[in-house]
Amino acid sequence: MEEQRQRMIEDLGSVLDGELLVDPLSTTLYASDASLYEIQPLAVARPRSRDDVVAIVKYANEAELDVFPRGAGSGVAGGCLGAGIVVDFSRHLRHILSIDADTVTVEPGVVLDELNRQLRPLGRYFPPDPSNGPVTTIGGMLAVDAAGSRSVRVGSTRDHVERLELVTGDGSVIEAASEPLVQKSTGGVDLTNPHQRLCDGLERVLRENDELIRERQPSLQRNCSGYHLRGVLADNRIELARLLVGSEGTLGLFTQATLHTSPLPEHRGIVLLLFGTLGEATRCVQAIAALQPSACDLMDRRVLSLGRDSDPRFESMIPAGSEAALIVEQAGMSERETRDRIARVVSAARGTAQSTRVAFEAHDFEDVEFLWSLPQRVVPLLTRLKGTTRPLPFVEDIAVPPEHLHEFLTSAHRVFQEHEVTASLYAHAAAGQLHLRPFLPSPSSDGGARLERLAASLYEEVFRIGGTISGEHGDGLSRTPFVRDQHGALYRVFRLIKDLFDPQGRLNPGKIISDDHRLSRLEFRTDGAVETSDDSGEANPVSNAPDLVPLGFSWGLQELADAARDCNGCAACRTVSPLQRMCPFFRIDPSEHASPRAKANAIRSVLDSRAPLSLASDELGQLASLCFNCKQCQIECPGHVNVPQMMVETKSARVGTDGGSRADRAASRIHELGALGGLVPRVTNWLLAQPPARWMIEKLLGIHRERRLPALARRSFLRNLPRRWTFRPRPGTRPRPVVYFVDHFANHHDPELGTALVRILEHNDIPVYVPRDQHPSGMALVTAGDLDTAKQLAEWNLRELGELAREGHRIICSEPSAVVCLQQEYPRLVDHPDAPAVAEQVVEAGTFLAELHAAGRLSLDFQPLELTAGYHAPCHLKALGDHDSMRELLGLIPGLRVSTIEAGCSGMAGAWGIARDNFATSIEIGRPLISRMQQADLGIGTTECSACRLQMQQSTSTPTLHPLKLMALAYGLVPEIRKRLPETNGHPNRQMPRGLVIT
Known part of the structure; x- marks a missing residue:
């Protein structure tokens, strides 16, 4: 196999503009998707152009290798997996090529939500709405004829395609659209033309089997099993694109698509209806469907229970024990119209099921989107359920005639009982689309035999009422073994069509058409269980990694x-x-x-x-x-x-x-360098401002010369403490003092921040104790992987803080990363009896002050600050579950206008962004934040994170301060902070030397 891969590198890799990956890590990463299966590919190709795709297909034919197209790899049926060449369209072919009045032309790797973000300012959108819109690619949607909750109103992907460009099995490039049939009587068919040859052969197959197609292919709102043949031949035209959409890459690899766009809906209303039983909910569906909703989705008690756990707002609106719910959306030209349509929905439901309860109704855009987050957020949470069984996706795509929904669910319940399993249910009910996930052990433990038996039993009920095994996720590996069972004699027609487009069968084999009709023969993902080597049950590594290092x-x-x-x-x-x-x-x-x-x-x-x-x-x-x-x-x-x-x-x-890189060692030990430089701060600051010295520091320590660094304070915070802050509180002291954990930045670079926090606390009658012998948290060491050194700091700090935590003292941090380190990392780093107590007592300063405010104990005697501040929420603050407290506190200051900067991560990650090897990446990640800080409307930046503040000041003269400093200034507690604020001309009062920043 290695020889074959080497030949591929030489023969194929040399002609591609994109990349060809054959290393073990890359092929491993593409061996799985969101399905149950795992198949190691021989290679991964990432084309940059249509010519690359042609070269890949032609090479595969010559080398007798199979080709497997892949988008985001988010499919749950294994549609992009295989043992040949996986072609990743998502890496480079992700461009929107043109936007016209009512169409858009895109490459297959374009992400749906990104496309709609570009269309939205034009008042347009691409209507199909699969639930994974933030990640799914247009190519993936075309492959499975994707749809979502609103398919009952807007249809599926197939209904919005004008033209496709694709590469067929022999490497030919054709365009597929709606076009007139060539009249053979005039000798018009050019059989040397791949496009005409395909159309001629397809016309012949469809005409010869017209009656069979009408008899055997279900006429359902949702059906993407097999090849879509209905309506492909109509009115002396051939609708080639309709056939190709939903073909899962088995007939050709899409390289470009022209899509129809639609006007954005004017108004939407939504209602959440709760029911006493699942049966009552399903019986309401037909009455509601008659009112032409834009969506009508059904959720069972498991989904609702997870919804309650996922958000306090859902907990308040969904009573415990709720058995079923319908989310119904209506669209209209005005809010009055949508309100009227929603009222009729409620009336229809109550007329069918007396237990109907309206849990939530909304007509505001944000509220409508919030309710839709219930299924979008909760369905993936099913995978978090712990235990020996999990809800597995393999029969999750059944679609039935909507009028038979209740009947089918009754039959499905009986099948599950016979197989001694339970299942979760989420459904696009008005379209008859059901997402059932049975709770079963990992199929890797029994080779999938139990899955196969259950699927066969369930699909018998599907076929009995005229349904389909696949409505919107495609056949993939999960359902291809059952395609012949559903379509009978029509399966032969599918084979004829496959042979037309892909004579050698190299395009995504094993999907739709397959000679192996046993689900249990497939390769399933490993379940992650670690083998044991003896009767003692001692864990035995199944690889050599843990043998090499603890x-x-x-x-x-x-x-x-x-x-x-x-x-x-x-x-x-x-x-x-x-x-x-x-x-x-x-x-x-x-x-x-x-x-x-x-x-x-x-x-x-x-x-x-x-x-x-x-x-x-x-x-x-x-x-x-x-x-x-x-x-x-x-x-x-x-x-x-x-x-x-x-x-x-x-x-x-x-x-x-190997000890790690020199740059990582220096960056992760910035607290040691700061302490060393702090012995002679004036000299150190002067050196840090000199380009030759910065060049030398970069060479010796790997700290990038262009990174603006914080100046060192003349005296550190811990060396300059007033005595009243250093008295250790006696047990039982009231009011109980809080403990301030300073961390490196406030200690060595910004002692004014520490002073601001302590004075704010004292101003609010909170006594403070600052342990002199505390050490930095060590978060930079953890991030760099230097866990042995981080453990030493953790042990030291736990000795300093442990008894205080056990006595009930809150531990306040002005640095969010310090909270994360003490709360989340220390318990994982060390087996110390005080680690849980410290983790429980530690709290970020803004969160603590917000608690005071909520309790009515925060003083509001702020002086006005006429200033516009751009607020950035640090990642580690978000990781603590609180990114609003300080911003809301700043809103209490008269005159202070707070503009939230939604620009993503700053790219600093503590000291990570100062390293030479990381600097360019750090700047690229943080560019949106830096750009926002360069805009003239902001007088100042503010954020809790010291590293984020460095990035926010990297390429601008606009100062950035900790929000606590603004609070302290507004309280009149640290008036010297005003020197850090901009003058009326927008420039800071005090400019720092080149290479340093204001803190």
């Missing part, structure tokens, strides 16, 4: 495997939505390697020996370098997969093997 965190090998297994591959982490932050690296490099999913898959591959890699390998080290522990993927991932901890563990393995 794990740095206090978790076992099985816990690491479980964390990796928690990723179900849904691809939500590939989003570039402005409403989310994950993943900063993927946003600037939209490759699979940069996605958090890839990192979880890599760890899983190490633990089950699928790839010849170890935790300490260069390949995993390069992957881990695409993570700086911002934790946004963990908090925004539907399954909250702890990718950051896995990547820190990987870095720890590297540090344990």
Whole structure:
């Protein structure tokens, strides 16, 4: 196999403008998607042009290799998996080529939500609405004829396609649209023309089998099983694009698409209806469908229960024990019309089921979108459910005639009982589209035999009432074994069409058409279980990685495997939505390697020996370098997969093997360098402002010469404490003092910040104790993977803080990263009895002050500040679950106008962004934030994170201060802060030397 890969590099890789990847890590990352399956490809191609795609297909034919097109890899049926060449269209072919009055032309890698963001200012949109719109590509939508909740009103992808460009199985490039048939009587068919040859052969097959097509292909609102043949031949025209949409890449690889766009709906209204039983909800669907809603979705009690747990607002509107719900949306030309249409929906429901309860109704855009977040947020949460069984996607795409919905669900319930399983249900009910997920053990444990038996039984009921096994997700690997059962004699016609477009059968084989009709023969994903070597049950590594280096965190090998297994591959982490932050690296490099999913898959591959890699390998080290522990993927991932901890563990393995890079060592020990420079701060500050000295520092320490660094204070905060702040409180002291944990930045660079916080607390009658012997938190060390050194700091600080925490003293931090470190990292780093107590008592300063305000204990005697401040919420503050407290507190200051900057991650990640090797990437990630700070409407920037403040001042003279300083100034507690504020001409009162920033 290695010889074959080497030949591919020489023969194919040399002619591609894009990349050809054959290394073990890359092929491992493309071995799985969001499905249950795992198939290692021979190679991964990332084309940059149509010519690249042609070259790939022609080479595959010559080398007798199969080709598997891939978009975001978010499909749940395994439609993009295979053992040949996986072609990733999402990396480079992601351009919107043109936007016209009512059409748009795109490459297949364009993401749906990004397309609609570009269309929205024009009052247009591309209507199909699959639930994974933030990540799904247009090519993927075309492959499966994607649709969503609103398909009952707007149809599916097929209904909005004007023209397709594709590469067929022999490498020919054709365009597919609606076109007149060539009259053979005039000798008009040119059989040397690939397009005419295909159309001629297709016309013949369709005419010969017209009666069979009408008899055997279900006339359903949703059906993407097999090839769509109805209506392809009509009125002496051939609708070639209608056939190709939904063909899952088995007939051709799309390289361009012209799509119809529609006007944005004027007004929308939505209502959440709750029912006492699932049966009552399903019986209401037909009455509501008669009112032509734009959407009518059904949720069962499991989905509702998860919804309650996901958001306090859902908890308040959905009573515990609710059995079923319908979300119904109506659109209209005015709010009055939509209100009237919603009222008729409620009336129809109550007329059918007396238990109907209106839990929520909305007509405002934000509120409508909020309610839609219920299924969008909750359905992925099903994968988080713990236990020996999980809701598995393999019969999740059934569609039935809507009028038979209640009948089918009754039959399905009986089938599940016979097989002794339960299932979750979410449905686009008005369209008859059902997403059923049975709770079963991982199929890797029994080879999928149980899945096959259950699917066969369930599909018998589907066929009995005229339904289909696939409504919007495609046949893929999951349903191809059953396509022949559904379509009978029509399956032969599918084969004829496949042979026309792909004579050698190289395009996505095993999907729709297959000679293997056993689901149990497929290769399933490993379940992440760690094998044991003896009767003692001691965990035995299934790869060589843990043999080489010990794990740095206090978790076992099985816990690491479980964390990796928690990723179900849904691809939500590939989003570039402005409403989310994950993943900063993927946003600037939209490759699979940069996605958090890839990192979880890599760890899983190490633990089950699928790839010849170890935790300490260069390949995993390069992957881990695409993570700086911002934790946004963990908090925004539907399954909250702890990718950051896995990547820190990987870095720890590297540090344990080679000590890590010099730049990382310097950046992670910035507290040591600061303390050293603090011995002679004036000299140090002078040197940091001199270009020759900065050049030398870059050479010696790897700190980039262009990075503006914070000036060192003349005296550190801890060396200059007033005595009253240093008296350790006696047990039982009332009011109970809080403890201030200072961390490095406020201590050595910004003691004024520490003074501001303590004076604010005292102003609000909160006594403060500052332990003199505290050390920095060590968060930079954790991020760099230097866990041994981080443990030393953790042990020291826990000795300083542990007894205080046990006595009930709150530990206040002005640095969000310090809170994250003490609260989340310390308990994982060290087995210390006081770690849980400290984690429980530590709190970020803004959160603490917001608690005071909520309790009516915060003084509001602020003086006016006539200023416009741009507020940036740090990633680690978001990781703590609070990104509004300080912004809302600033809103209490008269005259202070706070503009929230929604520009994503700053790109600093503590000290990470100062390193020479990271500087360019840091700037690229932080560019939107830097650009916003350069705009003239902001008089000042403000954020809680010290590193973010450095980035916000990197290329601008606009100062950025901690919000606590603005509060202290408004209180009149630290008047000297006013010197940091801009004058009326917009420039700061005091300019710092080149290379340094104001703190």
